[in-house]
Amino acid sequence: MSEGHGEYEEYEPHGRKVPVLGPAVIWLTPGTLHGYGSDARGWSEHWVLFEGESFAAFEASGLGGHHRPVQALARPVDDADEIFDQLREAVGAVGPRAEIAASVATQRLLLAILDAADPVEGTTDGASVIDLVSRDATRPLSVAARAAAVGLSTRELGVLVRAATGLTVNDFVIEVRIARAQSLLAETALDVGQIAAQVGYDDAAYFSRIFHRRAGAAPSAFRRQQSRGQIDENHPSRAESIPENPMI
Template identity: 80%
Template sequence: MTPTASWSHYASPRHAMRRFLISCHGAGEQAGLQPPFRQRALPTRGLVYISEGRGTYEEYEPRGLQVPVEGPAVIWLTPGVRHGYGSDARGWSEHWVLFEGEPFAAFETTGLGGRHRPVQKLLRPVEDADAIFRELCVAVAAVGARAEIAASVATQRLLLAILDAADPAEGPAAGATIVDLVTRGATRTLSVAERAAAVGLTARELGDAVRSATGLTVNDLVIEVRIAQAQSLLAETRLDVGQIAAQVGYDDAAYFSRLFRRRTGAAPSAFRRQQARSRFD
């Protein structure tokens, strides 16, 4: 395993940076056997680039999934999702960045950072990763607007380099992935067999593909997508709960409400108050 100097720096970018740029809130790199993370939830997005080695990524309730990691690969961390990860007994080489910002949506359209695919296998190591992280080490440790912009630029260079190293078959460049296709049709009332037939697979093939990419069953993926869409509708519209339930694929509003609460920890009405009070009350 290639030796790597261990370091970590954190920053608190000003609001304008967070709004208009991809802002970097921290970066670092480690190699060898490190203590694993357990039951951690982040306030920002994050990525962990594993250049060499093997390990496991896991999420806790409600998903309870474990996904193997083998470098080169990227672990995508979603704000608020309780997770853990770590190498096997041989250790691994990792580089990590904490970031946020609306411009990341442009990278998401390419298939990077998907909530339903927390571990992304790469075809090859990320080009210039060491050079980019040297820039991040200097920029994140410094103070001021110029340093924040430099850290933002380096983070975007890293994202672009990850995109270049990713498997084209897993992104929009070669057409939608199987997971993308299931996601797009998630609000339709279909059996697993019908969803499989729609993408030209058997039910078992579809289940294997979805589990390999996301750690979820097909039905759990459908529920995750529906609940995510319902959260957006609750926060951004005045539609009542019954209308939202119907839009995301549930005819029974009471069942939808129970499922929503079980998955998010809050009833739909409570979630709306938390997320949209300033706009609708």
């Protein structure tokens, strides 16, 4: 969304509302009941549907995904209109060349978003704080330690995280961990214990309970759903379309 104001609302797995102020990116993920829209003045937007390793890597970076559905940008995305023109041309064609062109344009868009999201050097704005907390989410830190790591009080950090994500600091950390676990379950052959350790849980049984509560399925069941490419009521499969072949 390049300009305008509005709101993103998430109904399940837990209710939250996050204000949207352009320029910004809204990340919509499978299995999340949501709604979003502009205020009475309207807004200017582009959208693209894609999946695959590029998105998994982007989400793992903490810069977008289920744990952070609204990402504020420091400035509009460079060459957005040109990139989307390329995407429209690519998805309007057929064949391997068109699929590659669509993938390249999508990755170019992700890089442009990364560039637009870079905070101004020397500042500690809300977006950069959220990025730092997200990147440290798998570390076993208290809320006070997370706040100290970004130079804020516990209360200040809580206010920033709530404003950006609609969640408490602890809930945000859990969301980041579960999102990374979902990517690992879908994209690797690591066992549940290994994945638990990678996302910050020493106890695999405890991790499995948290994962089930947040994702609506046990880790093993989630992996089966992804590998079969099935769609169930809670988790529409990401295998519905060609990986990294975007629709706009």
